[in-house]
Amino acid sequence: MALPAPHLDDRRFQQFVDDAKRYIQQRCPEWSDHNVSDPGVTLIEAVAHMADQIVYRLNRVPEKNRLAFLDLLGVTLFPPSAARAPVTFWLSAPQPEPVVLPTGTEVATLRTEAEEAVVFSTTEDLTVVPCALTHILRQPEGAPAEDRSQDVLGGTDTAVFGDPPRPGDQVLFGLSAAAPRCVLVLRLDSRVDGVGVDPRQPPLVWEAWTADGWRGCEVDTDSTGGLNRPGEVILHLPAGHAVSRQTRVDAGWVRCRVVEAAAGQPFYSESPTVRAASAFTIGGTTDAAHSERVRDEILGESEGVPGQRLRLAHAPVVGGLTLEVSEGEGWRRWEVVDEFAASGPADRHAVLDAATGEIRFGPGVRTADGSLRQYGAVPRKGATVRAARYRTGGGRAGNVARGSLRVLRSSIPYIARVENREGARGGVDGETVEEAKTRAPIALRAQERAVTARDYEELARRAAPEAARIACLAADRAEAGDNAVRVLVVPQAVPDVGRRLRFEQLVPGDELLERVTSFLDERRPIGTRLAVGPPFYQGVTVVATLHAFRAVRIDWVRDAALDALYAYLDPLTGGAHGEGWPFGRPLRAGEIFAALQRVPGVELVDEVQLHPADPLTGRRGDATDRIDLVPSALLFPFDHRVRVVEAR
Secondary structure: OOOOOOOOOOOOHHHHHHHHHHHHHHHOOOOOOOOOOOHHHHHHHHHHHHHHHHHHHHHHHHHHHHHHHHHHOOOOOOOOEOOEEEEEEEEOOOOOOOEEEOOOOEEEOOOOOOOOOOEEEEOOOEEEOOOOEEEEEEEOOOOOOEEOHHHHHOOOOEEOOOOOOOOOOEEEEEEOOOOOOEEEEEEEEEEOOOOOOOOOOOOEEEEEEEOOEEEEOEEEEEOOOOOOOOEEEEEEOOOOEOEEEEOOEEEEEEEEEEOOOOOOOOOOOOOOEEEEEEEEEEEEEEEEEOEEEEEEEEEEEOOOOOOOEEEOOOOOEEEEEEEEEEEOOEEEEEEEEOOOOOOOOOOOEEEEEOOOOEEEEOOEEEOOOOOEEEOOOOOOOOOEEEEEEEEEEOOHHHOOOOOOOOEEOOOOOOEEEEEEOOOOEOOEOOOOHHHHHHHHHHHHHHOOOOOOHHHHHHHHHHHOOOOOEEEEEEOOHHHHOOOEEEEEEEOOOOOEOOOEOOHHHHOOOHHHHHHHHHHHHOOOOOOOEEEEEOOEEEEEEEEEEEEEOOOOOHHHHHHHHHHHHHHHOOOOOOOOOOOOOOOOOOEEHHHHHHHHHOOOOEEEEEEEEEEEEOOOOOOEOOOEOEEOOOOOEEEEEOOOEEEEEOOO
16 A cells, blocks of 8 residues: 655644744734734734745645655556446337447436436447248258248147157247347247246247357247247347358257156147247347447647647547548547557557547657667648547446346437346446556565466456456365366346345456456466456344334335345445455354344344245245355355344
8 A cells, every 4th residue: 555645744734823923922022912903913814824834835745745656656546447238229210221320329317306317328329120921841850850830830739849848848930031139029929838837937949040059038028928839039140140051941040848747847748739829029239338329520630740739529439549640631540558668760650648638759869879769650830620520438436236227318210218137347447647656666675477366356456347246365275286277257247226236247247257367367477377256155044033013114114124234245345344245254143133233123132043045946945044155255145035023
């Protein structure tokens, strides 16, 4: 931690005035009127004000010197990072022609009296491709595919699985075109023949064909109850959906496959049938970032000298900058680089400070022999410099909950509504000066090399500032061998309504893990093996019985108790210090007693039971008074149960 700046003189204005008055009593006792109306006191206050200003500037000297030293070391403030979220655009009706949503389409949260709207813009083009159902294939497990297109499209009841159905049976729907990232609606007319299954949880998975094979589709709605009644299945197709050939037929294929039923769930006794089917697209999903796009901003004219600096009108900058300089009748693009160390006199390079929006052109440096070396080219004098496009925004304000982005700010025809089906995450505020002071000694000690556990953690935070928590542990020697390091990454997650986290929100994405891995791999010592991944999440279910005070609403106490449990056991913001549940720290029933006893309206905590739970399957273990964790594990609160007894 950086040393605090000393106060060279801690006296202030009033102390100077009081000292002067006491000195007057000693040297000039005949001056007895010390009221503010006396002209002499007015003169004293004027001098004290000037002395106070001098002391203030004197105390700034160590701070200024420290900042100048950090600047010489090349320490700059980290800019904010922009939150990102998948945004789904829903059409008002199926369209016969493709609907294109260009890059930069803006969506926002609702503006209220207390909060401004948070604006997101899409990062790539989205095309909602129209399509129709052309083929239907049935393929029982271990058998060749059968073309049943004529039967279904002709209105004949057709069994879609084997007789009887078995895991591995599948029905394939061929589309007239591939529809990557689109929302597909399959409208089916079915009979209730697939008896035996739970329509709320049928043993089916929906998948689409991509260049990497079959990939799972997210099911938005299934009103068919597992193909057992007329209805619609709304699917979100993956980004790589492509046309492929099945049984000599080219189409964009989507399949429904039978899988083993979950524990305690029934299975098909007969195959469901389909007598009519159709398909169309009704929307699409693309990524959006918390930023606003700026285009063709004129920055000024070049002075034709090395080291010129220009500033953007909007800062901070997220997502890069396209810089152009006028040359003759057109514009010439200049590359934005991190530093000028490898830039030659002819290289059209510039450096951007993303936090402040300052653009610097290459400097000229006087060498030891007196010659001048130019790092990066210098725009000709009088040339116009412009920012062709860049995005500004970022920060924690962009970490909005799912369902918050509902306003379409760009004018796009045929779009009925917009929504984010997942919460935005990845937004981090820009680094402050105080945080830079704390980071500088650590960066100087590490010297871009990961040796200690703290080095790995600090470097991983540089690679992924949007991560909520990062920890470095020595890997288990029995599993990974000697010289193995394990880095645990916990992503940001925005709770849903009620401050509840879902398990899938705590699983870091492949892009995040790959970025941390590649960054640390270049800085680890030779011979050290590196593993980057999520921690193990140990689910815990608390079953408690409480007694409430009289005249207190039972439902209020129950809701407050559940909120307290989820907050205390939260892996991101829980624990005794509100910094997230510590890695590997066991949970004891006594802690839950204390947390529940602090809930308003609770008179007595009668009973507390802890149950280990699996967040994926929902299974709970036997009751216990202590849950131990391995060093790489975190708690995950799951499905707490609280019973409140009303006072008599």
